[in-house]
Amino acid sequence: MRLGYELTEAVRISGEAILSNKLRAALTTLGIVIGVATVSLMGSVIAGLSQTFEDSLSVLGSDVLFVQKYDWTSKGNWREMRNRRDITLRHATRLEKELSLAQAVSVEAQSVGPVSHEERSAESATIVGANEQTAMVRGYLMEAGRSFSEAEVDGSRPVCILGSTLAENLFPRSSPLRNRIKIRGKKYEVVGVLEKMGGSLFFGGADDQVMVPITRFVSDFAYNPDVNINVKAIDAEAIDETRIEVRGIMRKIRRLAPGEPDDFAINQQGMVMDAVIQTGGTIAAGGLLITGLSLLVGGIGIMNIMFVSVLERTKEIGLRKALGAKQRTILIQFLLEASFICLFGGILGLLIAFPVTLLLQTVFPAKMAWPVVLAALTVSILTGLISGYLPAFRAARLNPVDALRQE
C-alpha cells in the first residue's frame, strides 16, 4: 500500500493547520520549550563541569594516594577531622621507610609568607616543604636547574625551587638559578625553576609557590607542621594494594587499636571523580524531573489543543472521509500536527539553550551536550505522538455523516 501521497497531503494539512494558528501553537508548546531548554542547559552545564573536573583531576595523577587528615569526599565529619592528631614528619619518615609497594613518596607541608629578591617581592607566596621525590610524584617538570638531591633534604640545606610565575616576578630579566632569595626573611639559593603548569579548578597550581626541603621547612617556618604524604604506586593497577599497605602502616604508626576508626584519610583522584559523577547525577536527576514535568504539562496542553483542533475541523474530517480518506490517513494527519508542534517547541527550546550556553561559556565551563539535545528533541516528538494519539484516534473514528452535518 502506497502511503506517499497521503503522507505529503498530511504534512501539508498539518503545516497549514499550525501556520493558521501560530500563536496558539506557540503558546501550547511552552511546556515543551521549557522542558527542552532546561534539559539542554542542564546537559551543557554537566558536560562542561565534568570536562573541567576531569582536566583538573588529571593533574593529581591516577596512581597517587594522598595521605592527610582530611577526607576529600564529604563522607567524614568535618569537626572530627579537624580534631584529628596532625600527621607529623616523623610519621611520614616511618611510613616511607616501611612501605614496600611505593615507587616514590612525597612528604609535603605548606605555609604562606613573603618571598623577595632585592627590591622585588611577592607578599604571600605559597611556601611548600618538599622532599627529593616531590617533583616526581607531583609530575612537576623543570624549566631550568634541577630538583632537590637526597643530600640536600637530609642535610636540610637552604635551597629552593621556584614556580614559574613567582620566578618571572622575582627575576623579570635574568635567570634565577644560583641567586639567593629571602623566604620569610631567611636566605635560600635557587636551584631550580618549574615549568608553567596553569591553574586547576581546585588546586592552586604550582606556579605561585616556592619549594624548600621539608627538613629546612620545619626549622625555618613551622616547628611541627601537619604534613601530607603523597604515595605514588608502582603503577595505577597497584593502587588498591598500595592503599591497603599504607593504611596498615599508618594505623600502626598512629597506634590505633583494632576496631578504632582511621584518624587519617587516604585520598585519590578516582574518589573525587566518583563524587563529581554522583553530584552530576543528582543535578541531572533534578533536571530530568523538571524536564519530565514540563513535558507532561506540555503534553497535556498539546492534547487539549489537539482536541480543539479536531473539534474545529470536524466538518473537514467528514469531507475528507467522504472523499476516500481512510482512518489511518486522518490519524497520521493529526499525529503529524501534534508532533510538528512539539518539534517546533523543541527547536525553540534549543534556540534558547544554545545562546545561553554560549553566554555561560564566558564565565563558566559550559559545553553543548549534543546527545542530550538529540534525546530532548526525540522525547518532544514522542510527547507529541503520545498526547496527540487520543485526539487523532477520535478524529479518525468520526462517522462521516455526523461529521459533515457539523457546522
Next chain:
Amino acid sequence: MSLIEVRNLSRLYPMGEEIVYALRDISLVIEKGEYVAIMGPSGSGKSTLMNLIGCLDSPSSGEFILNGIEVSEMDDDELADIRNRQIGFVFQTFNLLARSTALHNVELPLVYAEVDSETRRERALEALGQVGLADRVTHRPNELSGGQRQRVAIARALVNRPAIILADEPTGNLDSRTGVEIMALFEELSDRGNTIIVVTHEEEVARHARRILRIRDGLIAADERPPADERIDARLSSCPEG
C-alpha cells in the same frame, strides 16, 4: 446487472426510548446512466437514502448492492475506498477546503486514490475545464462566487470518474438563476453518460431529471418517469435572455 440495487433497506435511529424510522423497507433499482431526482418534504428521509447510497452510512437492515458488490457489511476503510472510487459527492454547502485552491480541492479525491501528482494535476485541470472554470484554478473558495464554488465541487465529484454522482440539495444555497446553471451542468454530465442522483425539494429542479422518486415518511411514495416534453431543459432556459 444494475448499478444500484436496494432491497428492503431500513435505517433507524434509536432516540432514547423511541426509535426514529428514517427509512422503512425501501427497495429500489437504478440503472447506469440514469438521472434521478429524489423529492420529498423535509425530514422524509432523502438525505438518509443518499448517505446510504453514497456509502457514508450503513443500513440498519436490508441489502445494498453497488455495481454488483454487497456493501452493507463493509467496514469503515473499505467504505472509504468505495466512496473514493465509485461516488462523487456534491453537497448543499459545497464543502470546499477554505485554505486550498480550486485545483487542490479538485485533486483531493485523487490524493486518496494514490494517483501521482502529475496525473492528478492533469485530471483536475480537465475536470475544472468540464465545469467551465479553466481560468479559475488558482482561486481559493473565498475568491469565487457561490455558483463557481459549486462548480469546483462538481469538478471534484467528477475527477475520479465515479460510477455515480450524488448531489444533496446542490442548489439549496444558490440563487435561482445560478441554480438553473448548475442544473444545466448536471444535464450535460448526464448526457455524457454519468449516473446522477439529485436530492431536492423543489419541483422546478426535479423536473430536469428523467426519473423522480418521491419519498414520504421514509417510504417511496411514487416512482415517476415523466415524458420528455414535460421535462425542463435547463440549457435552454439558462440561455441569455432576449
